[in-house]
Amino acid sequence: MTASLKAEDESSLRCWIMGVRYPPADILPGTDAVVGSAEDEIDPVLLGERLRAMGVDRGPVLRTHRYMARRPVVRAEFAGGAPLIVKWPHYDADLNSDNERRTLEMLDSAAEDPTLRGALPRLLGGGDADGLTVIEAVPGAETMAEASRRAGGVDGVHLLHFGAVLGLLHGLPVPGEVRDDPGWRPHVPIPNGLHLTPDEYAHGCGLDFDHYAASLQAVERELLELRSTWNACAVVHFDPSPDNVLLDAAGAAEHPVTLIDWEMAGLGDPAYDLGHVLGHMVSGHLRDMSAPASRPARAARVVQGYRLTRDLPAGEVVRAVRFCGLIQLLSALFRLERIGSLGEVGRLSLRVGQRILRDPEAMADTLFGPGLLR
Ligand SMILES: Nc1ncnc2c1ncn2[C@@H]1O[C@H](COP(=O)(O)OP(=O)(O)O)[C@@H](O)[C@H]1O
Ligand SMILES: [Mg+2]
Numbered sequence: 001m002t003a004s005l006k007a008e009d010e011s012s013l014r015c016w017i018m019g020v021r022y023p024p025a026d027i028l029p030g031t032d033a034v035v036g037s038a039e040d041e042i043d044p045v046l047l048g049e050r051l052r053a054m055g056v057d058r059g060p061v062l063r064t065h066r067y068m069a070r071r072p073v074v075r076a077e078f079a080g081g082a083p084l085i086v087k088w089p090h091y092d093a094d095l096n097s098d099n100e101r102r103t104l105e106m107l108d109s110a111a112e113d114p115t116l117r118g119a120l121p122r123l124l125g126g127g128d129a130d131g132l133t134v135i136e137a138v139p140g141a142e143t144m145a146e147a148s149r150r151a152g153g154v155d156g157v158h159l160l161h162f163g164a165v166l167g168l169l170h171g172l173p174v175p176g177e178v179r180d181d182p183g184w185r186p187h188v189p190i191p192n193g194l195h196l197t198p199d200e201y202a203h204g205c206g207l208d209f210d211h212y213a214a215s216l217q218a219v220e221r222e223l224l225e226l227r228s229t230w231n232a233c234a235v236v237h238f239d240p241s242p243d244n245v246l247l248d249a250a251g252a253a254e255h256p257v258t259l260i261d262w263e264m265a266g267l268g269d270p271a272y273d274l275g276h277v278l279g280h281m282v283s284g285h286l287r288d289m290s291a292p293a294s295r296p297a298r299a300a301r302v303v304q305g306y307r308l309t310r311d312l313p314a315g316e317v318v319r320a321v322r323f324c325g326l327i328q329l330l331s332a333l334f335r336l337e338r339i340g341s342l343g344e345v346g347r348l349s350l351r352v353g354q355r356i357l358r359d360p361e362a363m364a365d366t367l368f369g370p371g372l373l374r
Helices: 010-018 044-053 099-110 114-118 144-149 156-171 176-180 198-202 209-218 220-228 270-287 295-309 314-339 343-358 360-368
Strands: 061-066 073-078 084-087 123-126 133-136 141-143 234-236 245-248 257-259 266-268
Touching (some): 044 073, 044 084, 099 133, 141 144, 144 156, 156 234, 176 266, 209 343, 220 314, 270 295, 270 343, 314 360
Antiparallel strands (some): 084 133, 123 133, 234 266
C-alpha cells in the first residue's frame, strides 16, 4: 500500500484511498529514473563501506539478502557480528522516510514498559546523505505472514503477546513532542468525500477501477460516519500488517514478538490499528478459503491479549471492526494495483467490506464469533 498520509494533504489521501495514480512528474517514459541499478544488485563491499561511514562497523559484509519490500530492504551478514537490516528510502517523493527513525527514537525515550521495549526493533543508525536506516536484525524471526502460511498457522501465545504489545503501545502516555507537533498526525485514512473529479476518474488504476470506485461510493455514508469518529489519542503503528510483525520461530526468545516498519506511525486512532489487524485476518481467509476456519479464535486471542494491557470497551471493538471493513476495501484496491483487475477475491473483498461497514455487529459475529464483542 502506498502511504501518503500527512495530515494536511487531503489530495494525496484521495489518491491513496481512491486508487487514483498520477505518474511522478520527473519520470519520463523510457528512462530509468526510479531506482539505480546499484540498489538492485547491492554490492556487499560498498555496503560495508557505507555502514562504516555511518559508524556501524561490524567488519566486511559477507553476504546480502534482499527482502520482498516496496523499496530495497536488505539483510547484511558479517563474518563476526550479528546481521543488520538496511533500509533504503522510498523513491516515492510523497513519503517521509525519516518517520521510522524519528518514531523509533521517540519510543526509545518514551516507552518504559519492558514488554513494549522488547517488541521494538533496535535502531543503530541512519539519516546519512543517502537516507539509509540501519536496524538490528531480529535473530531467528519469521514474519506473521510467513507463520500464517505454515500448517497450524500462528500460535495462540504469539497472538496473545502481539495483542498485549499493541495495547501497551496504545496505552503509552502521549509525549508532549508528539501531541503538540502536527507533523506527528497522519491523516484520517478516509477522504472527506468520495466523488471523483473527471481528472481523478481518468487516472484511476486498473481495469476494474469503475467497479472499485462505485463500491466505495456505495458506502460513502458509512465511511464518512466512521471518519467523524476518528479519535487521535494514542501513538499508533498505522500499518500492523502480518508482514510487519516478526515472531520468534523457535519459541525460546525473551521477546516473542517484534513490531517493525514504523514509517507510518504517529498520533492516531487505536481502533484503526486493531481494525488493521482484524482486516488482514479476514483478507488472508478470503485469499485462501481452504485454510482451517481458525480465524475467530485468532482474532479473539489478539483482543484478549490487548485487554491484558489496555482497557477496550465493546464500542471500541465495534469501531475496530468497521475499520476492518475499510481494510477489506483497501485490500481490493491493492489487488487492482498489483494485478490490474479485481478478480474474484477482489470483488469478494469489496462485498465483505461493504457488509462490515453497513452492519459491523452482525458481521463481527459472523466473521470472528460472538465472543469478540462481549
Ligand atoms: N529488524 C528486522 N529483523 C529481521 N527482519 C526484518 C527486520 N526488519 C525488516 N525485516 C524484514 O524485511 C521486510 C521488509 O522490511 P519493512 O521494515 O517491513 O520494510 P517496508 O517498509 O518496505 O515494508 C520485513 O517484512 C521483514 O521480512
Ligand atoms: Mg513492511
